[in-house]
Amino acid sequence: MKKKSCSMVLLLLLLVFISGCSNLAMSSTDSDKIKLDYWTLFGGGDAEFMKEIVQKFNNTHPDIHVNYIQLPFDDYYTKLVTGIAAGKAPDVAVSHISRLPQLIELGVVSSLNPDAQKQGLQWDKFNQNILDASVINGKHYAIPIDTHPIAFYYNKEYLRKAGLLNDQGKPIIEETPEGFVNFLNKLKKELPQDIAPFSFATTGIDPYRLWWSFYHQLGADGVLSDDLSSVDLEMDKAVKAANYMKDLYYKHKVIPLHITDFYRTFQSGKAATLITGVWSTGIWEGTDDLEFGVVPVPAIFGEKAVFGNSHTLFLPKNENVDKEKRKAAFTFASFVAENGQIWAEAGHIPAKQTVYEKEAFQELPYRSQYVQIADHVAFQKPSVANGTIETILTRNLDTVLNGSKSAEKAFKTAEQEIKELLQNSLLTPDE
Known part of the structure; x- marks a missing residue:
């Protein structure tokens, strides 16, 4: 009887060990993850909501880790251009829609065509007025996440x-x-x-x-x-x-x-x-x-x-970027736009119209009272x-x-x- 009990205990320990090994094999280690550097200019409450989105992404994408890097607002664009020129480009970066033309002219922005469609990005889900302002010379260079x-x-x-x-x-x-x-x-x-x-x-x-x-x-x-x-x-x-x-x-x-x-x-x-x-x-x-x-x-x-203006996410030019990393960058940028209900807590109007249908967005006070402004924002023409x-x-x-x-x-x-x-x-x- 005593021998039988010992055998059962050993069997249970073996099963636990095998189960643990199985779980380790299925999950990726930190070294296996695709790492993305994300440069932002957000401060105050904005930064907290964006960090929440990044954390949510990292928690739900075990094979990708986004490193949130917050730069000072006043010299953000200078450091961004300098960093890209020095070969230290982030994988994803923020730009106001009004600053995109100059960044494009400086040659630091990667075109999203035709990769966006391959990655399943549906442009028709975005507010048309905001989207139109982000298209330069007929090309998509950025994914809008809001208008403010x-x-x-x-x-x-x-x-x-x-x-x-x-x-x-x-x-x-x-x-x-x-x-x-x-x-x-x-x-x-x-x-x-x-x-x-x-x-x-x-x-x-x-x-x-x-x-x-x-x-x-x-x-x-x-x-x-x-x-x-x-x-x-x-x-x-x-x-x-x-x-x-x-x-x-x-x-x-x-x-x-x-x-x-x-x-x-x-x-x-x-x-x-x-x-x-x-x-x-x-x-x-x-x-x-x-x-x-x-x-x-x-x-x-x-x-x-x-x-009004708009925050967008763009992929800086990087001659050495690999396809898997670029694909991961698309995945992250799309995720930020899709989770506009979190970003809307900062007061911004999400650029993706499908966000308006989410219960989490509809439960936010005040936002629904001005969300229609997105259709009437008079953006600057795309000049450098x-x-x-x-x-x-x-x-x-x-x-x-x-x-x-x-x-x-x-x-x-x-x-x-x-x-x-x-x-x-x-x-x-x-x-």
Whole structure:
């Protein structure tokens, strides 16, 4: 009887050993994994959500490991180009859609054609407006993962008290230039004196983004010709949009001048509304006692156009990359786009429309109230000079909003500066 018991124990130990060996044989060791370096520029809350996606990928793809490398935002593109030129290219990298043309011109971006289709990437599942902005000269160079436009945020408590909130919790605004002013004026009349109707910067990138939106709402089509070789600034629309904005500060006085931190002003309950990027949604969600809402920027000039950019993933050029590694890079980039419900927690609108159908996305508050903005983002035309053009327009708009120059003079100056840029830049199309 005792011998039988010992035999049974030995048999069980043998079975456990064999089972353990079998499991080890089926799983890949760390040295067997395909390793990918992924360079990003994300910071703050964005970084945490992207790290979550990377962790999820690593947990569900035993044969691939993604190494998340976060570079400082301010010098990200410089380090990216330098690294690729030095033969130290990452396997996957982030680029704003507005910066893609310059990276392509510098020769550091690998075309995704025709490999994308071979890897099962279905372009028709992406938002068409975002996808179109990522296609350069008819070729796919990047996989869009989002768009991050500006949106209109409001304090529900203040709008409710002013009688400017409807039964669905949305602002009561007549979408005309006069209607928007009337809305803000009524808020100003009903609010305590220390509460701003509209919190906004007086100069800088944020007014430029709003100006760009109004300029396109007026029916403008960017500031360059379709072939990108010359300036096509629609002067009357540029001036009208700038003067309308200037009046909000000086004539109607619904935006206090020179707010030090317009984010903080709204967040602390010292303002009823503001316009900023959807990336701030997560900030407001984490703010105690802030009952806020968000809708698209009112289309006061007719067209539902709004400023926005997009994060994309691209595969840097690498002469020595092997096919298996490139295939793994495609797998990872596709996974990031497909898991946009996690990325949407940062406030961004996922680029892949199939994400909108996921329960996890639909359960997120606020996002469904502005997801339609993706269809109306007025992207810059794909010029290598986009970054400098944006700087020129911002600087000249500043002179209008600080009262030092008329809108007509400011945009004549901007027009001339862009013309000279296109003539002198080494990174613009040949004549």
